[in-house]
Amino acid sequence: FIAFSTNKGILISNVLLCNVTDRVSFWFVVTDSSKNVTTIPGSEVEAAIRLNRNRINSAFLLSDKTLQFLKITSTLSPPVEPSTPVWLIVFGVVLCLIVAGIVFLVVAGIQQRKKNKESTERENLEEKGEVTVTVENGIPCEALDLKAGHINGVFAADDERFTSL
Amino acid sequence: MSKDLSVPPEIPKEDGRPKWDNKFQYILSCIGFAVGLGNVWRFPYLCQIHGGGAFLIPYFIALLFEGIPLLHLELALGQCLRKGSIGAWNTISPYLGGVGVGSWMVSVLVSLYYNTVLTWVMWYFINSFQEPLPWSVCPLNENRTGLNEECYESTAVNYFWYRKTLNITPDVTESGTLQWWLILCLATCWAIVYLCTIRGIETTGKAIYVTAIFPYLVLTVFLIHGLTLPGATDGLAYLFTPNLNTLKNPRVWLDAATQIFFSLSLAFGGLIAFSSYNPPKNDCEKDAVTVAVVNSMTSLYASIPVFSVLGFKATTGYWDCLDRNIISIINEFDLPEESIMRQNYTAWINFLNSSYPEKIAGLKLKSCDFQEFLDQSVSGTGLAFITFTQAIILMPGSQAWAILFFIMLFSLGLSSMFGNIEGVFTPLLELQSISKSIPKELLSGIICLICFLIALCFTLGSGSYWIDIFDSYAGSLPLLVIAFFEVIGVAYVYKIKRFSKDVKWMTGRKPNLYWQITWRFISPLLLLIVFVAFVTLQIQKPPSYTAWNPKYEGFPMKEEKVYPPWVLAICVLLVVLPCVFVPLVALFHLIKRMRRSKDPSLVPPEVFSCQGASSNFSHPKE
Numbered sequence: 061f062i063a064f065s066t067n068k069g070i071l072i073s074n075v076l077l078c079n080v081t082d083r084v085s086f087w088f089v090v091t092d093s094s095k096n097v098t099t100i101p102g103s104e105v106e107a108a109i110r111l112n113r114n115r116i117n118s119a120f121l122l123s124d125k126t127l128q129f130l131k132i133t134s135t136l137s138p139p140v141e142p143s144t145p146v147w148l149i150v151f152g153v154v155l156c157l158i159v160a161g162i163v164f165l166v167v168a169g170i171q172q173r174k175k176n177k178e179s180t181e182r183e184n185l186e187e188k189g190e191v192t193v194t195v196e197n198g199i200p201c202e203a204l205d206l207k208a209g210h211i212n213g214v215f216a217a218d219d220e221r222f223t224s225l
Numbered sequence: 226m227s228k229d230l231s232v233p234p235e236i237p238k239e240d241g242r243p244k245w246d247n248k249f250q251y252i253l254s255c256i257g258f259a260v261g262l263g264n265v266w267r268f269p270y271l272c273q274i275h276g277g278g279a280f281l282i283p284y285f286i287a288l289l290f291e292g293i294p295l296l297h298l299e300l301a302l303g304q305c306l307r308k309g310s311i312g313a314w315n316t317i318s319p320y321l322g323g324v325g326v327g328s329w330m331v332s333v334l335v336s337l338y339y340n341t342v343l344t345w346v347m348w349y350f351i352n353s354f355q356e357p358l359p360w361s362v363c364p365l366n367e368n369r370t371g372l373n374e375e376c377y378e379s380t381a382v383n384y385f386w387y388r389k390t391l392n393i394t395p396d397v398t399e400s401g402t403l404q405w406w407l408i409l410c411l412a413t414c415w416a417i418v419y420l421c422t423i424r425g426i427e428t429t430g431k432a433i434y435v436t437a438i439f440p441y442l443v444l445t446v447f448l449i450h451g452l453t454l455p456g457a458t459d460g461l462a463y464l465f466t467p468n469l470n471t472l473k474n475p476r477v478w479l480d481a482a483t484q485i486f487f488s489l490s491l492a493f494g495g496l497i498a499f500s501s502y503n504p505p506k507n508d509c510e511k512d513a514v515t516v517a518v519v520n521s522m523t524s525l526y527a528s529i530p531v532f533s534v535l536g537f538k539a540t541t542g543y544w545d546c547l548d549r550n551i552i553s554i555i556n557e558f559d560l561p562e563e564s565i566m567r568q569n570y571t572a573w574i575n576f577l578n579s580s581y582p583e584k585i586a587g588l589k590l591k592s593c594d595f596q597e598f599l600d601q602s603v604s605g606t607g608l609a610f611i612t613f614t615q616a617i618i619l620m621p622g623s624q625a626w627a628i629l630f631f632i633m634l635f636s637l638g639l640s641s642m643f644g645n646i647e648g649v650f651t652p653l654l655e656l657q658s659i660s661k662s663i664p665k666e667l668l669s670g671i672i673c674l675i676c677f678l679i680a681l682c683f684t685l686g687s688g689s690y691w692i693d694i695f696d697s698y699a700g701s702l703p704l705l706v707i708a709f710f711e712v713i714g715v716a717y718v719y720k721i722k723r724f725s726k727d728v729k730w731m732t733g734r735k736p737n738l739y740w741q742i743t744w745r746f747i748s749p750l751l752l753l754i755v756f757v758a759f760v761t762l763q764i765q766k767p768p769s770y771t772a773w774n775p776k777y778e779g780f781p782m783k784e785e786k787v788y789p790p791w792v793l794a795i796c797v798l799l800v801v802l803p804c805v806f807v808p809l810v811a812l813f814h815l816i817k818r819m820r821r822s823k824d825p826s827l828v829p830p831e832v833f834s835c836q837g838a839s840s841n842f843s844h845p846k847e
Binding site: 146147150151154158159161162173 | 410416
């Protein structure tokens with residue numbers, strides 16, 4: 061495979077055993093037979109190995125972590141990044157939910173307020189009817205505040221009472 | 226229409242004052258307000274550094290003599306007077322009106338920075354949906370030959386927190402730029418707060434069911450999972466082993482007192498606001514004891530999963546340290562794989578050290594001490610965003626754990642925010658001028674918007690330094706001052722006899738000797754001692770902070786720096802601003818009284834009582 065890596069016509073010959081250790085490790089030297097058995101400079105070998113690290117690893121069924129070339133650091137692959145960061149998507153979802161909630165509550169509040177106004181008008185009118193004919197004396201303070209301007213609406217209010225249903 | 230005292234249930238309705246849907250909502254709101262982030266990341270830390278189980282002794286003593294009496298006082302006050310903090314203190318005595326304004330001011334300041342902490346939680350939450358988790362890997366440097374340098378020298382978790390989240394500047398004076406991702410999260414957080422507090426307790430009452438109960442569920446899940454992790458028992462043993470010698474150190478007692486005080490969220494005005502929506506005849510004594518006990522129990526309950534996880538992290542850290550050393554040794558001596566395992570590591574090291582000491586020394590092995598890993602105590606944001614996230618990476622299924630953890634933190638903080646916002650909202654609602662012209666929804670919207678705009682300062686590069694400043698100065702000393710005046714005001718201005726009568730009217734029984742003694746003597750004395758001790762400790766050394774500076778020689782250790790004078794001035798301002806209202810308002814009324822000495826309306830309201838409050842429609846005018 062070193063031959064394929066360097067694209068030259070090189071034969072692999074003698075394997076010399078030396079410095080036997082307990083671990084599986086070896087030194088190797090690449091010679092160029094076409095140039096009268098000179099060793100190929102280390103930098104070229106290093107570059108070749110760097111290029112074909114994958115193939116060398118798979119030949120041994122190992123990986124970058126289990127087959128280490130001293131002094132050759134592997135080019136790290138960057139972590140996969142999706143085009144839109146995931147957090148932006150999640151953020152968008154959360155924000156939409158919240159805005160929907162706020163809009164719903166505000167609108168419900170406005171509607172509730174309208175309904176409250178009508179029902180308190182109705183309540184106060186019923187109260188007035190129960191107390192006495194002379195309504196002006198017994199008008200409670202809240203009614204006065206809410207119905208500012210509608211004090212003498214007793215007769216017109218009769219219609220209101222029915223239509224508001 | 227005569228106000229009959231025998232028909233109290235109808236009175237709140239005609240009062241026009243909103244009320245809780247049921248008692249459980251009220252209790253849950255108080256518990257949610259009290260139980261916050263501090264229960265998870267401050268109490269376990271204090272237990273750890275102050276001798277484990279021994280810390281519980283000063284803690285419970287402080288709870289008994291400071292926490293519960295003050296809590297009962299505030300709840301009874303709000304329930305009796307049925308007004309927020311400003312109105313309540315004005316009613317007790319116009320001279321004490323400043324106490325209410327001070328509470329309000331503190332609630333405003335705390336709301337500002339507390340939500341920014343929630344912003345950070347939210348940022349981590351929305352980043353937890355990725356595989357792998359972004360804080361588990363270091364990004365590559367420019368030419369893709371290695372890891373980013375800042376990340377490599379510290380850890381990936383540190384890098385994600387300081388660079389990717391805060392984008393922190395090396396100094397508090399360098400403001401840096403606004404971080405747009407934090408602004409988005411801040412806007413979201415304030416939108417959530419607005420959504421939940423839009424109509425005051427009508428909406429928070431519904432939201433509290435989720436935000437107050439959910440954290441307990443998650444804590445239980447973490448408890449069960451944490452106890453199954455390796456090293457959990459070591460962490461727990463380390464946490465709870467009592468070391469009674471630490472009790473000799475007065476610092477421990479001070480920390481216990483301050484922890485109880487700040488944990489129960491006293492003197493914010495939020496508790497007064499919550500109880501003011503109660504029907505007048507409600508057993509506030511039982512409520513106070515319940516809330517205080519639940520708060521303390523939650524602190525204890527939360528410390529168990531926290532310390533199981535920390536024990537697990539220490540164990541894995543220790544194993545990693547051993548493994549790294551083993552690899553270096555194996556490489557150096559060309560030994561076969563698996564010849565040195567963790568178990569026989571010490572035997573091997575001793576053997577090799579005696580046979581080849583120079584080689585071993587040349588390897589520069591790090592000494593792996595398990596105790597040292599356990600001793601790395603962290604509290605506050607460091608615990609949540611650095612230590613815990615690191616532990617989560619090591620668990621299988623980390624995304625799920627991260628999501629759960631951050632939702633739990635968010636709920637804890639949110640329920641405390643409700644109390645803070647209520648403390649701001651309720652007194653404003655009671656100002657006649659505002660409540661007539663603006664609907665509730667608009668008022669809460671304005672409050673949230675103004676707070677959001679001011680809190681943008683915390684999204685600057687130096688934001689986290691400022692949050693530390695706010696937390697240490699605005700959220701500590703003024704509260705002690707205000708609480709002291711609260712107790713003195715009720716005990717000696719309003720008079721305990723009258724207060725006891727009011728409490729008897731509300732709960733049906735006279736407060737017993739325990740309450741009398743604590744309200745009159747013990748609690749004020751304790752508060753005074755804590756205040757003096759606190760101030761003494763603060764002024765002993767110039768206030769400093771630790772900065773994250775990649776260019777520092779000791780990096781990744783943080784650089785210790787001193788605050789410049791203008792920052793110190795702001796710190797002093799933060800402390801003084803809420804407290805200054807107490808004497809200012811008193812002085813204002815004194816001057817007013819001296820000018821119109823014939824005016825009887827400025828005499829302390831002898832005629833006022835709880836029975837009177839419930840039958841009184843008109844708010845006493847100034």
